[in-house]
Amino acid sequence: MLQHTRDLSPAHDAWSDVGGRLLAALDRIILGKRREHTLALSCVLAQGHLLIQDLPGVGKTTLAHALARVLGLSFQRVQFTSDLLPADVIGASIYRRDQQQFEFQRGPVFTQLLLADEINRATPKAQSALLEAMEEQQVTVDGHTHPLPQPFFVVATRNPLEQAGTFPLPESQLDRFLMQIELGYPSPAEERELLTGTDRRALLATQQPVVDAATLARMQEAVPSMHVAEPLLDYVQALIAWTRDSGEFAAGLSPRASIALLRASQAHALLMGHAGVHPEDVQAVAPAVVTHRLVTREGRTPGNIGQRLLEAVALP
Amino acid sequence: MSTGTETLHRLLWIMAALAAATLPHVTHLPPWIPLLLGACMLWRTGMSTHRLWVPPAWLRIVLATGCFGLVYVTYGTINGLRPGSALLVVMMALKLLETRRRRDYVVLLLIAYFLIFAGLLRWQSPVVGGYLLAVAWLTTAALLQATRDTAPLAPAAVLGLSGRLIAGAIPVMVILFLLFPRVPGPLWGSGLDDASAVSGLSDRMSPGDITELGLSDEIAFRARFDERPPPARDLYWRALVLDDFDGRSWTASERTRQRPGRVEQLETLGEPVHYEVVMEPHRQRWVFALERPGESTMPGVTRAADLRMTVPRPINDRTSIALTSWPEARVDVNAPRGDVDDYLRLDPRSNPRSRAFAAELRARHAEDDAAVIDALLRHFNREEFHYTLLPAALGEHPVDDFLFATREGFCEHFASAFAAVMRAAGIPTRVVLGYQGGELNPVGNYLVIRQSDAHAWNEVWLDGRGWVRIDPVAAVAPERVSLGIHGALGERDPLPGRALRERPMLYRAAQLWDAANTWWNDAIIGYDQASQRDWLSRLGMERRPLTALVAMLAIALAVTMIVLAAVLVRNLAPRERDRVQRAWQRLGRRLGAAGLARAPGESPADWARRVGAARPELAGAMHALAGLYLRLRYEPSPRAADIDRFDRATRRMHVPRRAGENGR
Numbered sequence: 011m012l013q014h015t016r017d018l019s020p021a022h023d024a025w026s027d028v029g030g031r032l033l034a035a036l037d038r039i040i041l042g043k044r045r046e047h048t049l050a051l052s053c054v055l056a057q058g059h060l061l062i063q064d065l066p067g068v069g070k071t072t073l074a075h076a077l078a079r080v081l082g083l084s085f086q087r088v089q090f091t092s093d094l095l096p097a098d099v100i101g102a103s104i105y106r107r108d109q110q111q112f113e114f115q116r117g118p119v120f121t122q123l124l125l126a127d128e129i130n131r132a133t134p135k136a137q138s139a140l141l142e143a144m145e146e147q148q149v150t151v152d153g154h155t156h157p158l159p160q161p162f163f164v165v166a167t168r169n170p171l172e173q174a175g176t177f178p179l180p181e182s183q184l185d186r187f188l189m190q191i192e193l194g195y196p197s198p199a200e201e202r203e204l205l206t207g208t209d210r211r212a213l214l215a216t217q218q219p220v221v222d223a224a225t226l227a228r229m230q231e232a233v234p235s236m237h238v239a240e241p242l243l244d245y246v247q248a249l250i251a252w253t254r255d256s257g258e259f260a261a262g263l264s265p266r267a268s269i270a271l272l273r274a275s276q277a278h279a280l281l282m283g284h285a286g287v288h289p290e291d292v293q294a295v296a297p298a299v300v301t302h303r304l305v306t307r308e309g310r311t312p313g314n315i316g317q318r319l320l321e322a323v324a325l326p
Numbered sequence: 327m328s329t330g331t332e333t334l335h336r337l338l339w340i341m342a343a344l345a346a347a348t349l350p351h352v353t354h355l356p357p358w359i360p361l362l363l364g365a366c367m368l369w370r371t372g373m374s375t376h377r378l379w380v381p382p383a384w385l386r387i388v389l390a391t392g393c394f395g396l397v398y399v400t401y402g403t404i405n406g407l408r409p410g411s412a413l414l415v416v417m418m419a420l421k422l423l424e425t426r427r428r429r430d431y432v433v434l435l436l437i438a439y440f441l442i443f444a445g446l447l448r449w450q451s452p453v454v455g456g457y458l459l460a461v462a463w464l465t466t467a468a469l470l471q472a473t474r475d476t477a478p479l480a481p482a483a484v485l486g487l488s489g490r491l492i493a494g495a496i497p498v499m500v501i502l503f504l505l506f507p508r509v510p511g512p513l514w515g516s517g518l519d520d521a522s523a524v525s526g527l528s529d530r531m532s533p534g535d536i537t538e539l540g541l542s543d544e545i546a547f548r549a550r551f552d553e554r555p556p557p558a559r560d561l562y563w564r565a566l567v568l569d570d571f572d573g574r575s576w577t578a579s580e581r582t583r584q585r586p587g588r589v590e591q592l593e594t595l596g597e598p599v600h601y602e603v604v605m606e607p608h609r610q611r612w613v614f615a616l617e618r619p620g621e622s623t624m625p626g627v628t629r630a631a632d633l634r635m636t637v638p639r640p641i642n643d644r645t646s647i648a649l650t651s652w653p654e655a656r657v658d659v660n661a662p663r664g665d666v667d668d669y670l671r672l673d674p675r676s677n678p679r680s681r682a683f684a685a686e687l688r689a690r691h692a693e694d695d696a697a698v699i700d701a702l703l704r705h706f707n708r709e710e711f712h713y714t715l716l717p718a719a720l721g722e723h724p725v726d727d728f729l730f731a732t733r734e735g736f737c738e739h740f741a742s743a744f745a746a747v748m749r750a751a752g753i754p755t756r757v758v759l760g761y762q763g764g765e766l767n768p769v770g771n772y773l774v775i776r777q778s779d780a781h782a783w784n785e786v787w788l789d790g791r792g793w794v795r796i797d798p799v800a801a802v803a804p805e806r807v808s809l810g811i812h813g814a815l816g817e818r819d820p821l822p823g824r825a826l827r828e829r830p831m832l833y834r835a836a837q838l839w840d841a842a843n844t845w846w847n848d849a850i851i852g853y854d855q856a857s858q859r860d861w862l863s864r865l866g867m868e869r870r871p872l873t874a875l876v877a878m879l880a881i882a883l884a885v886t887m888i889v890l891a892a893v894l895v896r897n898l899a900p901r902e903r904d905r906v907q908r909a910w911q912r913l914g915r916r917l918g919a920a921g922l923a924r925a926p927g928e929s930p931a932d933w934a935r936r937v938g939a940a941r942p943e944l945a946g947a948m949h950a951l952a953g954l955y956l957r958l959r960y961e962p963s964p965r966a967a968d969i970d971r972f973d974r975a976t977r978r979m980h981v982p983r984r985a986g987e988n989g990r
Contacts, residue, residue, distance in 0.1 A: 237962045286961035290929040324926030 025229055026283020031220050033281075035080040039213050040069055042200040048281060049191050049298050050077060050165075055277035057230050058188020058270065059144050059164040061129075061302060066169060068193045072210055074125040074165040081226055082219030083122035083163065090132035096139035100149045101156075114151055119143050122159050122223075126166040130176045140164070141183050161226060181305060188270050189295070190302035229280065236276035237286035244326040245289055246272055249296060252323050253304060258312065260305045271299045293320050334374045335478045336471050340431055341367050343468040344418055346461045347438040350445045350454060351411045356400050359415050362393070366419040381423050390420050411444045431472035438465045452846045463492055494894075497886045505879040507872055508855040526608040527565055527759050527780060532575040533720050533728075536759075537736040540715050542777035545606055546761060547614050548844060550772040552600040556616070558763055559807050560653050562783065562795065563614040563775060566759040567632040569669055571749070573676025574724050576742060576757045591661075592618060592633070593792075596654030604646045604844075611636045614761060614775070616651040617795065624648060632756070633657065644847055659792040666787045669754035677725040677746060684750030695753050695788055702747055703801040706740065709733065713740075713803035737806075740798040741782035754787040758795075763810040770841030779810065906958045906969055909976040913951060920981040930955050944981070951975060 029051065036047040050073065053060045062070045071087070078085035088099055101117030118124065119140065126140055143149050144164050148157045166187065168179070184190075196204060204210070221229070246268060254262025263271075272287075274295040279287040297316020306312050344363070352360050372378035381389075393416045394404070401409040418437045425431060442458050442465070449455075467488035471478045479487070526546060528535070547563075555561070568576035603614050613627060613635035621629055624647055626638050635649070658666070672681075691697040712734035720727040720739075725746045728739050741757050748755035762781035764773035783797040800807045827833055859871055867874040914924050922940060924933045934952035938945030954972050958964040 237960075239960045239962075242960055284961070285957070288929070288931070288956050288960050290931045293927075293929050293932075321925065321927045325929065 025232060025280050028221060028225065028229065029281035029283065032080055035217060035220050036073075036076055039076040039079075039210060039217060040073055041203055042197055043069075043073070043193065045294075046073070046191050046193055048278065049189055049295065051281055052274055052277040052295055053189045053298075054081065054161070054163055054226075055229055055233050055280060056188055056270075056273040057161070057163075057233075058274065059166070059186060061184070061187040061190040062165065062167045062193065063170050063190055063302075064167070064193045068195065069210075070165075070167045070193060071125060071127065072214070073193065074123065074167075075214055076217070077163075077165065078123040079214055079217045080220045081123070082222050083161070083226075084159065085123050085125070086118040086121035087125040087127060088118045089127045090129050090136065092131055092133060094132045094136045096136050099136060099139050100143060101151065103152050112152070114154065114156060116156070117149075119149060120156075120159060122161055122163065124162075124164045126164055128169055129166040130168045130178055132177065134177050137177065137179065137183065140166075141186050144186055161223070161230065181303070184302045185264070185266060187302065188274060189298040191298050233273060233277045233280055236279050238272065238276065239286055241326045242275075242287050242289065242292070243272075245292060245323070246275070248323045248326065249292070249300075249319060252319060253300065256322075258306060260307050263300060263303055267300065267303050271296060274299050289325050296320060334371070336431065336468075337370065337374055337425075339468040339471045339478075339484075340425075340434055341370070341422075343435060343438050343461070343465040344422075346464055347441040347445075348415050348418070350449065350457065351415065351441065354408060354448075355412050355415060356396075358396070359412055359419075363415055363419040363422075366422045370422045370425065386420060386424060390416075393420065407444060407448055411441065411448075414441050414444065428473060432469070435465055435469045435472065438468075450847075450851050452843065452850075459492075463488055466491055494890055497890070498883065501879065501882045501886060503853070505875055505882060507875045508853075508858050526610070526777060527612075529566055529568070529578050529610075529759075530575055531568055531577075531738050531742065531757060531759060531782060533717075533724050533735070533739055533742065536738045536780050536782055537715055537717070539777045539780040540736060544777045545840075546608070546775050546777050546779070547603050547605040548767075548772050548774055549614075549616075549764060550602045550604070555601075555764070555766065555773055556599060556653060558810065560617075561762060561764050561773070562617045562758075562781075562797075563761040563764075564617055564619070564633060564635075564758055565612045565614050565761070567634055567785075568757040568759060569632075569671075571672060571742075571746060573673040576745070591658055592620065592652070593656040593659060594620065594652045595656060596652060599651050599653060600648075601651070602646055602648045604644060604848075605641055606644060607642050609640050609642060611638070611640055613637060613641075613647055613649075615649050616653070618652055618655045618657060620650045620652060620655075622647070622649055644852070646848075646852070656791065657793040658787070659790065661787070661792070663789075666754040669756050669787065670749050670752065672746065672749050677723045679723070679726040680729055680743070680746055681750040683729065684747045687747070688751045695786070698751050698753060699748070699786060699796060702744060703796070703798060706744075706798055706801040711735075711740075711802045713799060713806060737782045737799045740802065741784050744784050744796065744798040748784070748786055756785050758783050758785055762797075762807060765810065767837045767841050767844075769838050770844050772841075772844065774840060906955065906964070906972060909973045910955055910959075913976045913979055916976075916979055916981050922981075941981075947975075947979065951979070 032051055033044065033047055036051070037044060040047070050060055054077065062073070064070060074087075075085060077083070088094075097117065099117050100119050101115050103112040104115045105111070106113045124140075129137060129140070143158060144162075147160075147162055148155050150156070169176075195201075249271070250263050250268045253259060271292065275287050275292040278291040278295050282288075282291065284291065296319065300319065301311070301315055304312055304315055345367070348360065348363060369378060373380060394413070397409055397412050397416060398404055401412070403409055404413060414437055418434060418441075421430065421434055421437065425434060439462070442461055445454065445458050463485070467484045470484050470488055478484070527539070549555070549563075566578060568578050570577045570579040598620070599616060601616065605614065615633075615635045618633055619629060619635055622635065627635060627647055627649075628637075629635055635647075637645075637647075687698050687701050691701060710733055713736070714734050715736060717735040717739065718732040720732065724739075725743045728735055728743050729747075745755045745757050759780075759782050761775045761779040762783070763779045764775045766772075767774055781799075783795060783799070785793045786796055787793050797807060858875070859868065862868055862871050862874060917923060917937060920941075922937050924930075928936075930952040934945075934948040937948045951972070954968060954975075958968055958972055
């Protein structure tokens with residue numbers, strides 16, 4: 011019978027090998043979250059930023075920390091609170107008496123992986139300081155522009171339960187995040203492993219980087235040139251069109267969102283070692299890419315929209 | 327509900343279709359009817375754009391009754407094609423005033439279709455046929471717009487859709503045309519209204535009669551020869567023989583022709599010529615036959631004593647008759663002198679100078695009839711006689727005036743004068759009316775004979791030779807006979823079609839067009855029961871023609887419908903024509919039959935996993951097929967060998983039925 015052979019070109023073979031090792035390393039630290047790890051890595055490879063929406067204590071911080079470790083990135087964490095000032099994130103100019111001049115004191119944003127914890131607790135002013143840095147990849151203070159380190163990757167978290175005293179992110183700013191994922195509770199077996207096994211933080215400390223910054227940069231560069239066939243573009247467009255035509259949403263997805271969906275799919279294909287983007291690459295990332303960008307006509311977050319979208323739109 | 331602009335948009339489509347369907351009828355309608363239609367269209371548009379007053383029901387009833395009455399008064403009846411078309415247009419105009427809902431639009435467009443049928447009943451030319459096909463296209467597009475639930479389509483889109491619908495109907499049309507059992511006789515009427523005049527010969531010849539015909543470029547008939555047509559100088563087409571002369575006009579007397587025992591003898595000599603004449607309707611019973619016609623084998627076609635060919639009823643439709651002629655035959659050689667003396671009668675009071683001239687000729691040549699004839703022809707030739715379409719008027723004694731005063735005229739002047747002088751000189755003479763010449767259409771390889779080819783010549787009876795053809799015009803203008811009328815007349819003569827003849831490209835185009843029309847009339851309009859029986863018998867099915875036709879009709883229609891359905895289904899999914907995708911869909915159908923169809927949004931890998939879970943024996947094969955499919959469809963540069971492999975593998979894929987689920 012038919013043999014499922016593939017003559018893989020060295021490039022994507024090599025990347026899928028790297029991708030496999032990255033995923034294995036994350037899986038070792040956080041149990042049973044293969045899907046979320048794949049999405050998070052795809053998000054990094056697509057040079058997007060990640061929003062994690064979930065309850066406290068399910069491992070959001072650990073995931074961010076683990077990503078930084080395996081990718082060999084410098085890591086900073088900012089706990090967003092209602093009294094947080096923009097300067098607390100991006101830094102400020104301080105007058106140095108000994109040198110008789112102002113000197114820019116870099117804030118925590120000058121790192122490669124920034125964990126912005128509970129971003130919706132901060133005031134819009136502080137939020138937008140971070141979001142501008144994410145968009146521009148640089149910080150401007152007192153007329154001086156300071157480029158951020160490369161790569162620059164933000165993992166923000168938000169708590170869906172505590173609404174009191176929070177400042178929900180407006181849609182325009184949510185759009186800055188390539189993906190939003192949820193982590194969810196671990197399965198009973200995984201939870202038992204957590205209870206009995208080694209402490210995760212200790213594991214983290216022992217984890218060696220899988221890639222260096224240069225390799226990561228090359229992987230990121232390879233993403234936009236990942237092969238996309240005509241029928242796949244048809245599929246991506248059909249998905250986007252459905253959100254515009256269904257009448258369920260206040261607004262359909264923007265062209266920026268369709269580019270985001272394609273880039274995320276390409277990153278996922280690279281990670282999976284595919285020679286071209288497959289429909290399942292699109293399907294894997296689509297819920298994470300579209301959910302936070304859509305609001306129903308009534309102003310609510312649509313339920314289960316990712317799955318409904320994929321069921322409604324036929325593969326071309 | 328649709329918005330106001332959408333309603334207006336639909337209305338404009340509908341009114342365009344109505345106007346186009348009415349257009350061919352306009353010149354045949356009393357002028358108030360097109361005006362009424364235009365007014366109703368404007369008013370209806372105003373109702374949409376400016377909220378004009380909607381005429382109430384009582385007013386519409388009054389209008390309708392009044393208009394029906396007017397149509398009745400105009401035509402004296404409401405039956406028939408003309409009043410019928412008029413009523414359709416009136417109904418359409420008034421219905422327009424009360425259109426609000428989709429049903430009203432549909433009724434209006436149905437009337438437009440009826441008008442298209444009425445047009446086809448009246449005109450059968452390919453031009454009108456093509457125009458009415460275009461109108462049907464437009465009307466169908468309007469129907470599509472009118473019955474859409476959603477917003478109207480763009481013009482290109484709706485015309486494209488309508489065009490595809492009509493294109494789909496064309497095979498069905500061809501099958502019905504060829505195979506639907508025909509009733510005897512032509513399918514269509516003559517297309518002639520009772521009132522419309524036709525130009526052509528009449529059974530009376532006075533000075534100026536044929537001159538008038540010479541101005542007409544209308545086609546009298548066409549002739550198609552089995553072999554090469556005879557040379558132009560032999561193309562004398564006989565229609566009528568005139569024997570009675572009152573001093574001015576020649577007429578055909580029944581008396582001479584019907585005398586018992588006066589059957590002329592045709593002595594066939596030389597080679598026969600076989601040919602077919604296709605006559606335009608001329609409302610007379612005579613048939614144009616090449617000199618000298620033999621008996622016809624066609625039923626109803628008879629040959630009279632003086633070799634005229636006739637049919638039992640006037641020719642009101644284009645009629646085709648097969649004939650055989652012997653150009654060199656001798657006629658009535660052995661007739662008793664007493665019988666042919668009938669052709670000597672003359673009115674003793676008219677044309678005295680001509681009779682004196684005849685007596686003079688006779689005295690000079692004694693008993694030699696041939697010499698008398700020659701002398702008169704020489705007289706025509708030597709004296710200043712002119713062949714022209716613009717002769718001077720003739721007085722009380724027309725032959726005298728022509729011979730001795732004006733000395734100019736057309737064929738009827740020469741034939742009439744010749745016959746009068748011959749009779750006065752004691753030589754039995756008659757006038758033959760018909761056509762001379764004909765113009766070869768090289769495209770269709772047939773001769774076209776026009777009214778301007780109408781001609782009159784003479785026959786004299788000579789002892790021992792029978793009736794001999796003498797064409798006095800040949801003595802004056804020999805080129806009339808060898809080159810046709812266009813070669814014989816001067817620049818001054820107002821001949822029709824001269825401009826056309828002077829432009830070779832146009833002339834060629836006109837010939838092509840005539841050939842196309844002739845083909846259309848023969849093959850399309852002329853396709854009747856006889857044609858149907860003819861090809862049936864060639865296929866060996868003459869025994870039960872009706873059964874054969876109905877059976878073939880049913881089979882052909884069924885095959886066409888299946889093919890059309892297949893084409894439609896393929897067109898619905900144009901992208902699926904690609905081979906990989908076809909194979910993939912084949913796989914989907916096979917697994918679907920086993921209850922494992924792919925969900926529309928299910929990815930190949932997910933489907934393969936689901937199938938593998940449900941039917942572990944298929945897991946390996948499905949995994950491999952899904953992988954190969956993804957590679958062929960979504961990865962760069964698929965290999966042809968892989969496509970073949972995939973195609974074969976999906977064909978071989980066999981989904982065994984499970985023991986427990988037979989025939990679900």
